[in-house]
Structure formats: C-alpha cells, structure tokens
Amino acid sequence: xxxxxxxxxxxxxxxxxxxxxxxxxxxGELVALLGPSGCGKTTLLRILAGLERPxxxxxxxxxxxxxxxxxxERRVGFVFQHYALFRHMSVADNVAFGLTVLPRAQxxxxxxxxxxxxxxLGLVQLQAMADRYPSQLSGGQRQRVALARALAVxxxxxxxxEPFGALDAKVRKELRRWLRxxxxxxxxxxxxxxxxxxxxxxxxxxxxxMHQGRIEQVGTPDEVYxxxxxxxxxxxxxxxxxxxxxxxxxxxxHGSVGAEAVLPSDVxxxxxxxxxxxxxxxxxxSRTNSSQLEANVRHVLAAGSRVRIELSTQESAQVxxxxxxxxxxxxxxxxxxxxxxVHPRHRRVFKLPRP
Amino acid sequence: MRLMLKQPxxxxxxxxxxxxxxxxxxxxxxxxxxxxxxxTSTLSWEQFWGVITTPRAIASYQxxxxxxxxxxxxxxxxGSIIAWVLVRYHFPGQSxxxxxxDLPFALPTAVAGITLAAIYSPNGWIGQYLDPLGxxxxxxxxxxxxxxxxxxxxxxxxxxxxxxxxLDREVEEAxxxxxxxxxxxFWAVIMPELWPALLTGIAMAFARxxxxxxxxxxxxxxxxxxxxxxPLLIMTKLEQxxxxxxxxxxxxxxxxxxxxxxxxxxxxxxxTARHRNQ
Numbered sequence: 001x002x003x004x005x006x007x008x009x010x011x012x013x014x015x016x017x018x019x020x021x022x023x024x025x026x027x028g029e030l031v032a033l034l035g036p037s038g039c040g041k042t043t044l045l046r047i048l049a050g051l052e053r054p055x056x057x058x059x060x061x062x063x064x065x066x067x068x069x070x071x072x073e074r075r076v077g078f079v080f081q082h083y084a085l086f087r088h089m090s091v092a093d094n095v096a097f098g099l100t101v102l103p104r105a106q107x108x109x110x111x112x113x114x115x116x117x118x119x120x121l122g123l124v125q126l127q128a129m130a131d132r133y134p135s136q137l138s139g140g141q142r143q144r145v146a147l148a149r150a151l152a153v154x155x156x157x158x159x160x161x162e163p164f165g166a167l168d169a170k171v172r173k174e175l176r177r178w179l180r181x182x183x184x185x186x187x188x189x190x191x192x193x194x195x196x197x198x199x200x201x202x203x204x205x206x207x208x209x210m211h212q213g214r215i216e217q218v219g220t221p222d223e224v225y226x227x228x229x230x231x232x233x234x235x236x237x238x239x240x241x242x243x244x245x246x247x248x249x250x251x252x253x254h255g256s257v258g259a260e261a262v263l264p265s266d267v268x269x270x271x272x273x274x275x276x277x278x279x280x281x282x283x284x285x286s287r288t289n290s291s292q293l294e295a296n297v298r299h300v301l302a303a304g305s306r307v308r309i310e311l312s313t314q315e316s317a318q319v320x321x322x323x324x325x326x327x328x329x330x331x332x333x334x335x336x337x338x339x340x341x342v343h344p345r346h347r348r349v350f351k352l353p354r355p
Numbered sequence: 356m357r358l359m360l361k362q363p364x365x366x367x368x369x370x371x372x373x374x375x376x377x378x379x380x381x382x383x384x385x386x387x388x389x390x391x392x393x394x395t396s397t398l399s400w401e402q403f404w405g406v407i408t409t410p411r412a413i414a415s416y417q418x419x420x421x422x423x424x425x426x427x428x429x430x431x432x433x434g435s436i437i438a439w440v441l442v443r444y445h446f447p448g449q450s451x452x453x454x455x456x457d458l459p460f461a462l463p464t465a466v467a468g469i470t471l472a473a474i475y476s477p478n479g480w481i482g483q484y485l486d487p488l489g490x491x492x493x494x495x496x497x498x499x500x501x502x503x504x505x506x507x508x509x510x511x512x513x514x515x516x517x518x519x520x521x522l523d524r525e526v527e528e529a530x531x532x533x534x535x536x537x538x539x540x541f542w543a544v545i546m547p548e549l550w551p552a553l554l555t556g557i558a559m560a561f562a563r564x565x566x567x568x569x570x571x572x573x574x575x576x577x578x579x580x581x582x583x584x585x586p587l588l589i590m591t592k593l594e595q596x597x598x599x600x601x602x603x604x605x606x607x608x609x610x611x612x613x614x615x616x617x618x619x620x621x622x623x624x625x626x627t628a629r630h631r632n633q
Contacts, residue, residue: 049532050532051528051531051532071531071532072531072532072533072534072535072536076532077532078528078529078532080525080528080529082523082525084523084525084526084528084529085526085529086526086529086530086543086544086547087548088547088548097530097533097535097543098533098534098535101530101533101534101535101536101539101543102534146529149529149533150532150533152533153533153534
C-alpha cells in the first residue's frame with residue numbers, strides 16, 4: 001500500500017512535534033524513520049496508524065484519504081516497542097486476536113483460525129510456544145509474537161515502533177536481519193521507527209532522517225550515509241570530526257586529496273564548518289605536505305576490527321577521532337604521546353549561519 | 356529440624372520478627388476470637404443449635420448476608436465506573452470527587468445512618484418522591500441495602516483505581532489496531548486485568564457490610580423477621596444479658612464470613628493464576 005503524507009503538522013500544547021512534514025512511500029517498500037528521541041518519528045507513525053490525529057495536513061493510503069478514518073478500518077498492523085501483548089492470553093490466542101474480533105460475517109471458522117495461527121507461528125519460528133503465556137517468553141520471542149499478531153489480520157501496511165529497542169544488542173541484530181528477510185518474502189509496505197542508525201541503514205530500502213519535527217533528508221542508506229544533505233544528518237549517521245575556525249580551515253583546505261573545493265565565505269553572517277569522518281583521515285608519521293595538521297596521540301583503542309585513535313591538535317587542543325585499519329596501525333606503530341600529521345581524504349563543508 | 360523449618364536468608368532477624376508477628380496476631384486477633392468460642396461452649400450442642408436456628412435468627416442471616424452481597428455487587432459495578440472516570444478523564448473538580456469517594460470511610464457510621472434515614476424517610480428529601488410511587492426505602496430491607504452500599508463504595512474504588520492506573524495504554528491501542536471495537540477491547544483486554552482487583556474490592560466491601568452496625572440500625576427499622584440484621588440481634592441478646600446466645604450468633608457470623616472470604620480468595624487466586632503460571 002502506498003503512503004502519501006501531505007503537509008502534516010502536529011502540536012502537543014505549545015510544542016510542535018511535527019512541522020509541515022510531507023513524505024511518499026511506495027508500495028512494498030521498507031522505510032526507516034530515523035532520528036534522535038523527540039524528533040517526531042513515533043508521532044508520525046502513530047498518525048499513520050490512526051492512533052493520533054494530525055492538527056493539519058492529510059494522510060493518503062493507496063491514494064484514498066484516511067485522515068479521518070477510524071483505526072480499525074485502516075487495516076494497518078502496528079508493532080510496539082514494549083510488545084503490548086495480552087498477558088492473560090496464550091501465544092496462540094494473542095495471534096488469533098485480530099481474527100476473533102472480526103464481525104461474525106467476516107470471521108473465519110475456528111479451525112481456519114487455528115490453521116492460520118499455526119502458519120503465522122511457523123513464520124516467526126515459534127510453533128512450539130503456542131500454549132505458553134507472554135511472561136514465559138524472552139524479549140525477542142515476545143516481539144516475534146507481536147509481529148505474528150499484527151500480521152494475522154493481513155495488513156496492507158506494517159508499522160513498527162522501535163521494535164527492537166528493548167532488546168539486547170545480539171538479539172537485535174539477529175531480529176533485524178530476520179525482519180528484512182520476512183519483508184522480502186511478504187512484500188508488505190513497512191515503516192520502521194528507530195533511533196539506531198545502524199539498524200536503519202541495514203534494514204531499510206530508504207531512510208528518512210528526522211530532526212526537531214522536520215524531515216532532514218530522504219534517501220537510500222547509501223545516499224544518506226555518503227551524501228548527507230545537512231550537518232545534522234552528517235553528525236547523526238556515524239561519528240564525525242567537526243572543524244571550526246580559520247586555522248584548521250585553511251590548513252585542511254589546501255591540497256588534501258579528494259577534497260571538494262572550499263569557497264571563501266563572502267557572506268559575513270555565515271561561517272564554514274568542515275566535517276570529516278574518522279575513517280577519512282590519513283595519518284602519517286612525518287610531514288608530507290604543508291597542509292597537514294600536527295597532532296599528538298592521546299589515546300589508542302585497539303579492540304575491535306578497526307583501531308580508534310584519539311588525537312589532539314597542537315594549536316587548539318581540539319580532539320580528533322581517527323579510525324585506522326589494523327594493518328595501517330601496525331605499519332605506523334603509534335604510541336600514546338607521539339606526534340603525527342593528519343589530513344582528510346574526504347570532507348564536506350557546510351555553511352552555517354553564525355551563532 | 357531447623358533447616359527444614361526455615362529457608363536460609365541473608366536478611367537477619369527472621370526468628371525474632373516471626374515470633375513477634377505470631378505473638379501480636381494472637382494478642383489482637385486469635386485470643387479474643389477464641390474467647391468467643393469459649394463463651395459459646397458454655398451452651399450445650401442442642402441449646403446452641405436452638406439459638407442459631409430460630410426463625411428470627413435465620414431471617415437475620417438472610418438479610419445480613421443477602422443484602423451485603425447485593426450491595427457489594429452494586430458497588431463492584433458502580434465503583435468500577437467511578438474508578439474508571441477518575442483515572443481515565445481529567446475534569447475540573449476531579450480531586451474533590453476523588454476525596455468524596457473516601458467520605459463513607461471517614462464519616463462516623465451513626466452519622467451516615469441518621470443522614471440516610473432522614474433523606475429516605477417518607478417525608479425526607481428523596482423519600483417524599485419515592486413514597487407516592489410505592490417505593491419505601493427507610494425502615495425496609497431496601498434501606499439496609501442503601502446503607503450497606505453506601506459504606507462499601509470506597510473499598511471497590513480504591514482497589515480498582517491503582518490497577519487501572521497501571522494498565523498499559525499500549526495494550527488497548529494494540530487491540531484497536533487489530534480491529535477490536537471499544538466493547539471488545541474492554542471485555543477481552545481490560546476486564547481480565549481488572550478482575551483480581553475488582554474481586555478483592557467486592558470482597559472487602561462485602562466483609563465491611565456484614566459487620567456494619569451503626570449506619571444500618573437507623574435506617575433499617577429493625578422489625579424482627581423483616582429488617583433486622585444479625586449484629587442487631589446480637590446486641591439485643593447482650594442487652595438481655597444472654598451472653599452465650601449472643602456469642603453463638605457471633606460464631607455463626609464468624610464462620611460464615613470466614614468461609615465466604617475464603618471462597619472469594621480462591622476465586623481471586625484462580626483468576627490471577629490463570630495467566631501467571633510459570
């Protein structure tokens with residue numbers, strides 16, 4: 001089911017949660033709404049489900065306006081962060097709930113419902129748990145039950161509100177791969193709300209980055225990661241070094257490989273800020289050209305697949321984070337306190353209004 | 356032997372606190388109660404049976420327990436609605452309404468009894484409109500029901516309220532997104548969570564009603580075989596210095612109350628255990 005969000009605004013009291021948000025989602029797509037807490041992503045999801053009403057703007061599902069439609073007429077599956085399972089019902093009864101509350105004329109027979117529940121529990125790999133109660137399941141299992149329950153009514157649209165937010169890192173990773181596979185099998189249009197950029201980039205076809213009630217950027221994971229449209233997106237998706245001030249600016253501007261041209265700022269109210277990802281910094285033991293920044297090694301973190309190094313510049317004592325491959329680290333053989341020379345391979349310059 | 360009796364625990368003072376609890380409960384509850392049985396045992400079995408099975412006594416049991424149960428059930432229904440309104444909606448004067456619920460608790464029962472009798476008597480505020488319709492409240496079993504409903508209300512509201520407050524809104528939202536209407540959501544999702552608390556509230560309202568004396572005697576009219584409650588019958592016997600007869604009736608009430616409380620507890624245990632069986 002395609003979704004069209006048209007200039008939606010939502011306020012809670014004097015606080016504007018969503019500010020003139022428009023978004024189009026194609027049929028069969030899995031889209032992630034990504035942003036820090038309080039950015040309005042959950043509110044947008046709840047508006048799509050019909051759990052909240054927008055103050056302004058309209059919602060279209062499959063081309064039909066549903067802004068005023070009741071929740072139970074929208075045929076939307078919703079999965080909550082804290083599962084929201086019915087704890088007095090067995091797993092099978094939970095999954096069957098959406099079918100048993102159907103009006104008598106549309107309700108399938110009892111045997112058909114049982115069959116359907118078995119199918120769905122098979123899909124989420126929980127056949128053996130049918131007679132258990134939610135309190136007897138682990139977090140990951142509970143969320144799979146919640147997903148099976150939402151799928152039982154054959155929704156055209158599946159909305160997931162931080163579905164893996166309450167789970168530990170390993171289960172989370174497993175479940176999001178599984179969700180991606182499930183989506184590829186079922187082809188339901190899906191919207192996933194998350195504050196975890198790794199999750200959004202890994203699972204979604206497209207990522208919608210939100211900040212303070214507005215959409216900052218919409219694009220494929222690759223687009224938003226490689227070509228962030230705004231400083232916020234740049235900083236939110238992964239670690240970043242930010243260089244303010246003229247000295248660093250000039251030094252970084254000259255002759256760094258692959259750098260985009262820096263235009264001199266002719267508007268006095270703006271200042272330029274340079275963003276560089278930690279893995280886009282080149283570290284050398286000796287000066288190879290004049291534009292390199294001189295820095296001291298403050299801290300080396302060698303655990304993990306890549307080595308993280310904290311440097312501090314000599315001029316301004318700014319902390320710079322660098323990520324090196326293990327090979328490069330061994331080659332350099334860096335120790336804490338040593339002097340190195342850094343320059344960026346890639347960087348991005350934004351003009352910001354002067355604070 | 357010590358090991359079998361007590362679980363090892365990191366908290367010190369188990370023996371001391373248990374000893375104190377048993378001692379205190381004996382002093383406050385068990386010794387006075389056993390006094391009741393001792394006094395009764397001065398009667399022979401036939402005498403005892405005779406006292407507790409007079410038509411007047413039997414009529415009073417029926418009134419006391421019957422009306423208490425009906426009153427508790429009425430409170431269960433309306434108390435839940437009041438708790439629902441207090442938890443789910445916000446309106447001006449809410450804290451006043453909330454405080455009002457406790458009034459039957461705080462009010463001296465005699466005051467409540469006189470007030471109710473004055474209002475419901477044939478020339479009282481409400482009684483004067485009911486009288487032409489042929490409905491007599493004061494000085495009839497209906498009056499007893501009004502009094503027992505009045506005093507039991509806070510018990511239901513105060514036990515249901517916190518449970519409603521803790522109810523996860525998301526669970527209701529989940530039911531709605533799955534296509535359930537409000538009615539289905541209420542019966543299938545909210546009520547099962549509410550049952551144990553509601554049963555406790557009803558049981559407490561019932562227990563309170565069975566033992567109620569002050570507010571009832573003013574409005575009941577106290578006609579033997581018609582509107583006389585058992586506690587009043589006990590009082591009458593005491594006034595006639597028939598202590599053994601009074602305690603015999605007391606024993607009946609004690610046993611009956613205990614059995615009923617036990618049954619309600621079992622019901623409650625069953626309704627909780629159904630979905631928490633680990």
